[in-house]
Amino acid sequence: MRGAATAVLWRGGAEFQSVQVPLPQPGPGETLVRLTAATVCGSDRHTVSGRRSSACPSVLGHEGVGVVLSTRGGHTVQGSPLHEGDRVVFGVTSSCGRCAPCLRGLTAKCTSVQKAGHEPFEGEWPLSGTYASHILLRSGQAVAKAPAVLQDGVAATAGCAVATVMAVLERAGELRGRRVLVNGVGMLGLVAVAAALDRGASEVVAVDPNADRRRLAEGLGAEARPPGSGSEPGNRGTVDVSLELSGARAGIQTCIEALGIGGTAVLAGSVAPVDAVEVDPEWMVRGWRTITGVHNYEPRHLQEAVDFLGAAGRTLPWEHLLDGPIAADQLAAEFRRTDVQRLRTVVTF
Incomplete structure (x- = not known):
């Protein structure tokens, strides 16, 4: 289908379904990204196993990396404008920037926060997760450029694990x-x-x-x-x-x-x-x-995560941390695995 994204829709338990979604046009401050890789975070496994609740059906996944297809005034956490072709990673939360927590510098606790990979598919942000060929980044979502030196699976971890540590x-x-x-x-x-x-x-x-x-x-x-x-x-x-x-x-x-x-x-x-x-x-x-x-993180931590991965983070034993890559249609089987050894599985589209 031309002008469509492929999304792997979580239906509950370990049931997933591949669906076609019309590509959205970015609104003011939004950016449409073609994902090149995502990772399976431990919290996604907890959602599928029932240990934590999440909207269902939805597009899960919140660690990802991709290339900007189009934007309407999107910019990085450093203030640089985004352009078509930029390779980027992005934050988990989208915040309003106006409520009391946001004004205190706690945007992750925004009173109207939305979260990548946590929103209902039938809501206003269907392409919110990284288990899809594309993701629409909201105007209140942190974005950072990912240098070419970082392989896809490594870069994707910036958006959750590494930024949280920062x-x-x-x-x-x-x-x-x-x-x-x-x-x-x-x-x-x-x-x-x-x-x-x-x-x-x-x-x-x-x-x-x-x-x-x-x-x-x-x-x-x-x-x-x-x-x-x-x-x-x-x-x-x-x-x-x-x-x-x-x-x-x-x-x-x-x-x-x-x-x-x-x-x-x-x-x-x-x-x-x-x-x-x-x-x-x-x-x-x-x-x-x-x-x-500490729960989630602030936009500055996403940039710090990218900087760390490009420097001291290169000493991490990534060959022992990342599994895969697997194709998106293998996600259901991945979540049924009982022999997971490595800390992240890389998913590609």
Whole structure:
């Protein structure tokens, strides 16, 4: 069909259907992108498995890279105008820029936020996800140019995993000369290990139950330990910064209790309900300790993610992190897999 996009529509469970969608004309500030690759993020697997809710039917997927087909005044987070042929990555959230959270610099918490890969297919933004040949980027959505040095699968991770880590590290504060604990070394955790060391952390301790992921963290220069090993920094007062990226209750407790005087714990993995953890208020007060959270990220973090991937991020063992590529019509089979080993599967159109 001429003038049409091919979208892989999620119908619930692991059921997908390929459909044709007329190509939209971009509105003011919008940009139409022909996708060259997307990745299967862990949160997409959680949606399909029923662990988290999402609009259905919808076009899932939120990490992607592609080429601008047309735009009506679209621009990058640095303010440069977009042009046909630009290779770009893009943010997860589209915000209004006018509400109270937006004006406070928390655009990810916009009162009318829309999210790539999360919107109903029958709504006003049907081509919102990356499991399609094209995506329409909204006027309030961050866009950054992707340099040719980044292969498609690597570039796509900027739009979720890597940008989120950039926001987490910003929240953590200065890392130079500090001891850092990273709990959970999936995609976000491995990026955090590499970025923390690049920012001058004196030591990074990576905790994960998966031995293969611990070995990857060690290859980046971290000291890797299994949880509950007895030698992990779970006792109070041993680290300056702890980054919790697993969402597991035990990991959250460890990251809080590990804080030394003036330490900061940044929680980013808790995007699903989990049992409460215990916090000793007096211990927090007397130790000038901080617990904070990060969910999604701000536009500047997308550009920081691209910059990181083009520099220190090139040390990441991408050959062990990315699977595929697979064709879009293989998505249903991909979500039924029980033997997933690598952290992202690349999907191409």
